[in-house]
Amino acid sequence: MAGELPFEQPLVELKQKIAELKRFGEEKNIDFTEEIARLEERYAKLAEEIYTNISPSQKMHLARHHQRPTTLDFIQHIFTDFIELHGDRLFGDDMAIVGGLARLNGVPVTVIGHQRGKDTKENIARFFGSPHPEGFRKALRLMQQADKFKRPIITFIDTKGAYPGNTAEERGQSEAIARNLRDMALLGVPVICVVIGEGGSGGALALGVGNRVLMLENAIYAAISPNGAASILWKDASRADQAAEAMKITAADLKAMDVIEEIIPEPQGGAHKDVEAAAANVKDALWRHLAELMLLSTDELREDRYGKFRKIGKFATYERV
Amino acid sequence: MFKDLFQKKKYATVPSASVHDDRPKREIPEGLMNKCPKCGTIQYHKELEKNLKVCSQCGHHLRLNALERIEMTLDEGRFFEYDSDIVSEDPLGFPDYPKKLKQQQAKSGLDEAVITGEGTIGGFPVVVAVMSFDFFTGSMGSVVGEKITRAIETAMQKQYPLIIFSTSGGARMQESILSLMQMAKTSAALAKLHEAGGLYISVFTDPTTGGVSASFAMLGDINLAEPGALVGFAGRIVIEQTIRQKLPDEFQTAEFNMKHGQLDLVVPRKDMRQTLIKLIDLHTVKGDVTHGG
Numbered sequence: 001m002a003g004e005l006p007f008e009q010p011l012v013e014l015k016q017k018i019a020e021l022k023r024f025g026e027e028k029n030i031d032f033t034e035e036i037a038r039l040e041e042r043y044a045k046l047a048e049e050i051y052t053n054i055s056p057s058q059k060m061h062l063a064r065h066h067q068r069p070t071t072l073d074f075i076q077h078i079f080t081d082f083i084e085l086h087g088d089r090l091f092g093d094d095m096a097i098v099g100g101l102a103r104l105n106g107v108p109v110t111v112i113g114h115q116r117g118k119d120t121k122e123n124i125a126r127f128f129g130s131p132h133p134e135g136f137r138k139a140l141r142l143m144q145q146a147d148k149f150k151r152p153i154i155t156f157i158d159t160k161g162a163y164p165g166n167t168a169e170e171r172g173q174s175e176a177i178a179r180n181l182r183d184m185a186l187l188g189v190p191v192i193c194v195v196i197g198e199g200g201s202g203g204a205l206a207l208g209v210g211n212r213v214l215m216l217e218n219a220i221y222a223a224i225s226p227n228g229a230a231s232i233l234w235k236d237a238s239r240a241d242q243a244a245e246a247m248k249i250t251a252a253d254l255k256a257m258d259v260i261e262e263i264i265p266e267p268q269g270g271a272h273k274d275v276e277a278a279a280a281n282v283k284d285a286l287w288r289h290l291a292e293l294m295l296l297s298t299d300e301l302r303e304d305r306y307g308k309f310r311k312i313g314k315f316a317t318y319e320r321v
Numbered sequence: 322m323f324k325d326l327f328q329k330k331k332y333a334t335v336p337s338a339s340v341h342d343d344r345p346k347r348e349i350p351e352g353l354m355n356k357c358p359k360c361g362t363i364q365y366h367k368e369l370e371k372n373l374k375v376c377s378q379c380g381h382h383l384r385l386n387a388l389e390r391i392e393m394t395l396d397e398g399r400f401f402e403y404d405s406d407i408v409s410e411d412p413l414g415f416p417d418y419p420k421k422l423k424q425q426q427a428k429s430g431l432d433e434a435v436i437t438g439e440g441t442i443g444g445f446p447v448v449v450a451v452m453s454f455d456f457f458t459g460s461m462g463s464v465v466g467e468k469i470t471r472a473i474e475t476a477m478q479k480q481y482p483l484i485i486f487s488t489s490g491g492a493r494m495q496e497s498i499l500s501l502m503q504m505a506k507t508s509a510a511l512a513k514l515h516e517a518g519g520l521y522i523s524v525f526t527d528p529t530t531g532g533v534s535a536s537f538a539m540l541g542d543i544n545l546a547e548p549g550a551l552v553g554f555a556g557r558i559v560i561e562q563t564i565r566q567k568l569p570d571e572f573q574t575a576e577f578n579m580k581h582g583q584l585d586l587v588v589p590r591k592d593m594r595q596t597l598i599k600l601i602d603l604h605t606v607k608g609d610v611t612h613g614g
Contacts, residue, residue: 162535164555164563169573170581173554178539181508182515201492202504202535202554209505223492223501223532228559232494247497248413257412259498309509310470312502313463314412 003067007058008269011050014043051268054218056250057241060226062218063198067272069279070129071098071113071156074196077279078286079104079111087138091171094135096127096163097207099142104154105287110146112139112207113156116197130163133176136206140180143187152190152290155207160225162203177206184209185305188298192289194264194282195219195251196271211305212289213259215251216278217266221259222249259312261289357381373590382547382590384527386429387436387451390486394594395449400440404471408432409464411495418495421457429456434489435465437472439481443598445605448476451486454528458490461533465493466503469537473510473521482520482601487538491531504536511540520604522597525552525575525584543600544584546575547593552583 004012018039025032054062062068075082079102087093099112114131117123131139139155146153162173184191193210199221215221222229226243230236233243248254251263264285271278296304355369356362359381369376373393374383385393391400411418426432434456439448450472452459469485476483492500514521523541525534528551535554538544546552553573561568571577575587588596 162554164559166560166564166566166568166572169553169555169560172539172581172583174534174552175539175583177535177554178504178508178537181505181536182512182540185505185509185512186516201501202532205501205504209509221498221501223497224494229494246413246416247494249497254498257499259502306509306513309502309505312506313467313499314410314496315407315463315467316410317407319406 003065003272005058005061005065007050007054011043011047014039014046018043047268055245056220056247056253057226057244059218059250060198060220060240060244062270063220065270065272068197069271069275070118071115071158071196073275074156074194074279074282075102075111075113077276078283079109080106082111085142088134088141090137091134092132094127094132094138095125096129096131096159097135097139099139101151104152104283104290107152107290108149109152109154109290110142111154111156112142113196114159114204114207116158127163129159130161131159131203131206132163132165132168133171133173136162136176136180136203139207140183143184143191147187147189150189152192152294153187153210154286154290155191155193155210157193157195157199157204157207157221158197159200159203160198161200162206177202180206181209185309186302187305188301190290190293190296190301191305192286192293194286195221195260196282198225200225209305209309211293211301211308212261214262214264214282214285214289215254215260216264216271216282217251218270219251220244220249221251221254222247257312257314358383375590380548380589382527382549384454384488386453386455387431387486390451390526391436391438391440391449393590394451394484394486394597395440395442395447396444400438400449402436402438403475404437404468405432407464407467409462409496412463412499413495413497415495415497421495425457429453431456433464433468434459434461435468437468439475439479442484442594442601445598445601446479446481447484447601448472448479448481449484449486452488452526452533454488454490457493459488459529459533460490460493460500461503462493462496462500463503466500466506469503469507470510473507473514473537476521477514477517477519480519482522482604483514484522484524484597485537485541486524486526487529487533488526489529489531489533489538491533501532504532507537508540511537515540515542520601522600524588524593524597525550525578527551530554530556530573539583543586545586545588545593545596546578546584548575548587548589550575552578 082102084100098115114129116129117126191210193208193213195215226240227237230239230243254260264281267274267277357376360379362378435452437450522543525546578584
């Protein structure tokens with residue numbers, strides 16, 4: 001095991017202790033079975049305690065964990081016959097977004113998602129999962145293609161945000177995001193979005209206008225990254241943890257505000273501890289929601305999606321005197 | 322006939338805007354003289370007002386608040402405000418948000434970052450939404466999103482052209498996810514207007530960035546901007562840190578966006594009203610089309 005986060009340190013230490021005791025027992029031929037069982041019981045209890053009380057900032061670190069499964073990992077575990085399609089037909093092929101055709105339990109679907117890299121080299125090629133306009137335009141092209149062929153659309157959201165670069169601005173970053181928001185509202189097929197890691201700002205939302213928006217238990221979703229918020233609020237980006245606590249970014253927060261429909265459980269300690277189990281949970285949720293949405297007509301699907309977003313927002317109304 | 326119908330409506334007169342907060346720091350007697358924030362030229366306040374708050378020396382367009390803009394753009398006294406009764410709450414329990422809202426209201430004399438309503442321009446009835454940068458940097462929270470969405474829905478229902486003057490620093494982070502979702506809400510409403518064949522003219526004013534630029538502001542059938550207006554998605558500092566380069570001065574100006582195909586026209590303030598009237602007029606079928614020349 002590697003990549004444990006600071007809040008998991010007590011578990012790491014206990015695990016080491018158990019391993020040492022086992023080794024010592026074997027070396028010296030002493031029977032520690034009882035002690036080991038007791039320690040393992042303690043471990044399970046401690047793990048339960050730590051993992052059921054993960055704070056928003058700890059979730060932020062889990063959502064950004066370098067071993068956390070990416071879009072392509074989920075695609076591999078959930079779908080069959082995946083074939084990746086490329087390019088926006090206007091400028092290029094942005095590797096920060098992947099998309100293509102696949103089957104979910106035999107049903108042909110279009111699947112699209114932000115794609116982070118697994119290592120530095122891949123991350124550079126994929127701009128750390130932060131799309132340029134051509135990425136959003138590729139996504140929209142594939143969505144409109146799905147609409148034409150009446151295929152449901154599944155998107156995976158996992159980005160710090162749209163790429164903040166001069167070339168992105170020149171090619172119309174605002175326009176690309178805005179157009180996705182508008183034209184996703186017009187799709188006549190089921191659209192299900194799953195926030196699998198970090199849902200950062202407009203770059204996340206540009207794949208997020210779905211009939212159903214689901215979130216993995218430890219995923220986060222916000223208008224601005226906690227780092228960005230901290231640097232604006234307190235002129236100190238290192239206070240991201242503090243901002244994360246204030247910003248209501250967790251799946252449970254968003255469910256309470258009716259922004260998302262369902263929280264998908266993760267294996268204990270996070271999706272990266274058992275990718276297969278995490279993917280199985282996602283697949284189960286996708287299939288349930290898809291089965292419901294496939295009963296709706298084109299118009300009903302559009303109205304359902306419009307209604308979902310139309311009602312979001314909280315404000316007061318007062319009488320003027 | 323149509324116009325007569327319109328006359329009968331109850332219109333409130335826009336109070337002559339006397340908001341001075343957006344003026345630069347004064348080194349001169351209050352209210353008498355102004356200094357251009359760009360070239361530093363000192364000019365009489367009255368002179369500047371007469372010139373629509375455009376510097377007579379360098380042509381810099383000073384920022385306007387929503388009331389000033391409405392007064393300058395619509396036919397005199399012909400504005401009826403919508404939804405002035407909806408106000409921000411503190412949905413996330415965000416530290417200091419209610420206090421900041423009060424401060425912003427006191428500072429700007431406005432209730433929120435957008436004023437919506439209907440009026441006439443060159444006699445044409447229109448629905449307008451006008452944002453103010455001097456209220457919470459024009460940021461979009463639930464109220465801004467809701468008022469804009471309702472304005473779009475009303476424009477569709479009444480079949481009036483829609484004009485939105487944008488200026489915004491982006492999402493209001495004190496409402497985080499709810500603020501982000503207003504981008505989807507307003508854009509989805511524009512999708513319906515788009516399908517219904519409604520005309521939407523978007524006018525970018527200085528500055529329009531982030532979540533507003535990347536939602537309703539960029540979705541005009543026609544996108545206009547005032548000269549020199551900052552228009553972009555990401556902030557200059559963030560971009561400079563990302564690419565590790567200094568960006569040129571003209572980066573993200575209206576003219577830069579024009580060059581890169583993001584805008585239809587850059588329109589000086591003195592021509593804005595006439596340009597809007599002309600564009601709306603061109604969308605109106607007149608006379609006997611079968612005998613058109």
